[in-house]
Amino acid sequence: MSAKLTMLSMIAMLSLILCPAIAHEIPPGATKHAVSAEDQQAIKQLLATYTHAVSTGDEAAFSGILLNEKIPFFSTDGLAQWSASPQPPDTSQYQGFRDAVFRSHQHFTQRFYNVNIEQDGELASVSLDFVTLLAGTQRGSYGWKTLQLIKVAGTWKIASEFYSAYSLHHAM
Numbered sequence: 001m002s003a004k005l006t007m008l009s010m011i012a013m014l015s016l017i018l019c020p021a022i023a024h025e026i027p028p029g030a031t032k033h034a035v036s037a038e039d040q041q042a043i044k045q046l047l048a049t050y051t052h053a054v055s056t057g058d059e060a061a062f063s064g065i066l067l068n069e070k071i072p073f074f075s076t077d078g079l080a081q082w083s084a085s086p087q088p089p090d091t092s093q094y095q096g097f098r099d100a101v102f103r104s105h106q107h108f109t110q111r112f113y114n115v116n117i118e119q120d121g122e123l124a125s126v127s128l129d130f131v132t133l134l135a136g137t138q139r140g141s142y143g144w145k146t147l148q149l150i151k152v153a154g155t156w157k158i159a160s161e162f163y164s165a166y167s168l169h170h171a172m
Contacts, residue, residue: 033120039156043117043124043149046156054110054132059102065158067150069094072160075143107135122151130163139167 033087046065063069073094101108115128126147133140145163148155 006007025044031064033118035119038089039119039124039151040117042156043119043126044115046149047112047115047126050113050158051110054101057102057107059098062098065156066094067157067159069098069150071158072162073097074162076162077166083117108140109133109135124149124151124156131168133168138168140168142168 049061049065052058053065053120071094075093100106110130110132112128115126118125126149127144128147129142129144131140131142132172143164143166145161147158148160150159
């Protein structure tokens with residue numbers, strides 16, 4: 001039985017090597033993204049608005065860069081509470097972020113680095129590292145986030161945000 005299984009595995013492997021048509025050829029130009037310098041600059045401005053709004057507590061400015069307040073907005077540190085639940089996590093957690101950042105008596109500063117922007121027409125994906133500090137302290141968090149953006153009526157908007165977050169004391 002084992003010899004049959006080995007023979008079948010070898011035949012399957014050879015068929016993949018000898019028959020590249022199985023992998024479907026990609027038409028020329030199909031992997032080209034439509035990227036414009038103007039859009040890249042507009043996306044960088046959206047990111048500057050993001051950090052400025054968080055750092056100054058400007059909820060209206062932050063809300064203005066969101067597609068709406070019901071976007072998927074979720075930190076992976078929230079996954080632990082879902083591990084015992086048969087239900088998938090609720091990824092619409094913007095309200096909690098909004099309350100913590102804009103409606104608490106605490107003020108934060110935030111900065112982004114290692115920013116990577118990919119774009120194709122009216123769709124963009126941004127990944128970046130971030131550091132958020134409680135103003136005037138060295139306490140805060142850091143992590144990685146991914147943003148999905150769509151261009152609506154000529155303006156880039158955040159359609160989703162997912163991020164990891166770690167306490168800065170873990171980094172030291």
